[in-house]
Amino acid sequence: GAVVSQHPSWVICKSGTSVKIECRSLDFQATTMFWYRQFPKQSLMLMATSNEGSKATYEQGVEKDKFLINHASLTLSTLTVTSAHPEDSSFYICSAKLYNEQFFGPGTRLTVL
Amino acid sequence: GQQLNQSPQSMFIQEGEDVSMNCTSSSIFNTWLWYKQDPGEGPVLLIALYKAGELTSNGRLTAQFGITRKDSFLNISASIPSDVGIYFCAGQPQGGSEKLVFGKGTKLTVNP
Numbered sequence: 001g002a003v004v005s006q007h008p009s010w011v012i013c014k015s016g017t018s019v020k021i022e023c024r025s026l027d028f029q030a031t032t033m034f035w036y037r038q039f040p041k042q043s044l045m046l047m048a049t050s051n052e053g054s055k056a057t058y059e060q061g062v063e064k065d066k067f068l069i070n071h072a073s074l075t076l077s078t079l080t081v082t083s084a085h086p087e088d089s090s091f092y093i094c095s096a097k098l099y100n101e102q103f104f105g106p107g108t109r110l111t112v113l
Numbered sequence: 114g115q116q117l118n119q120s121p122q123s124m125f126i127q128e129g130e131d132v133s134m135n136c137t138s139s140s141i142f143n144t145w146l147w148y149k150q151d152p153g154e155g156p157v158l159l160i161a162l163y164k165a166g167e168l169t170s171n172g173r174l175t176a177q178f179g180i181t182r183k184d185s186f187l188n189i190s191a192s193i194p195s196d197v198g199i200y201f202c203a204g205q206p207q208g209g210s211e212k213l214v215f216g217k218g219t220k221l222t223v224n225p
Contacts, residue, residue: 006155032211043201043215044156093155100144100163100205102213104155 001027004096006105013084014113020080021108023094029074030096035067038091038107050077084112119202119216126192127224134219135186136202144205145178145185146213151198159200160187182207192223 003026013019023033031052036044048069049057056069066088068080077096081088089112095102119136126132136145144163148156160171162178162185169176175188185204189196202216 002158004155034212043217046212049212091153095155097211101146101158101161102203103158104148107153107155109153 002096002098002101002103003027004094004103004105006094006108008108009106010109010111012111012113015085016083018080018082019084019110020078021092021094021110023077023079023096023105025075025096025098025103028096028098030098031074032097033071033077034095034097034102035069035077035079036093036095038093044093047079081110084110086112088112117202117204117214117216119219121219122217123220123222125222125224128192128194130192132189132192132196132221133186134200134202135184136204136216137184138204138214139183141182141207142204142214143182143207145176146203146205147174147176147185147187148201148203149198150201150218156201189221192221194223194225197221197223 005024007022033050035047038044047062050069050071052071058064071077091107093107095104117136117138146161147159150156160169160176165182166180167178173190199218199220201218203213
């Protein structure tokens with residue numbers, strides 16, 4: 001139980017384009033999901049908290065207009081990286097909250113050329 | 114802000130040896146979680162701890178929630194090659210926040 005999927009697992013895009021990443025809780029409902037970013041050999045950095053039916057809460061320093069988050073259902077949250085630039089290249093990981101635990105997706109590797 | 118100090122940063126051990134890693138904080142945490150991350154994958158939850166003093170096992174893994182609520186350790190007994198990976202501690206701070214604070218990770222290498 002408590003399986004979280006992400007799609008796509010990797011994506012390569014041109015600078016200036018937008019990319020959407022999906023996070024799904026497959027066998028449970030999650031009113032709260034989280035989006036993280038991870039740089040090589042570093043820990044996870046929380047970007048935002050995604051709440052079903054309401055606006056996401058962004059961490060300090062994260063541009064909400066650049067990283068659009070939508071949590072339209074209890075099993076799906078999406079992160080859209082708008083007007084992507086090479087510095088946005090990273091490993092993006094989502095998690096879904098079940099009781100007091102967070103279960104992570106497998107991550108999405110974004111490369112912006 | 115709150116930080117977790119995780120140590121050691123890396124470990125190189127022989128197969129069959131026991132491993133111990135820990136996390137400490139200057140502030141109180143309500144929940145401690147231990148995750149393992151393989152390269153190119155998301156973290157996988159190993160053990161969750163909810164009460165001060167709680168000692169929980171999951172196979173060869175054992176973790177404890179410190180009495181002061183400011184620390185936790187993870188032990189791995191009789192290590193095997195597939196234990197290789199990065200282990201992260203994560204804590205939910207006192208105060209009701211749903212957010213997790215992560216340690217910087219312990220990279221474990223097991224030599225066959």
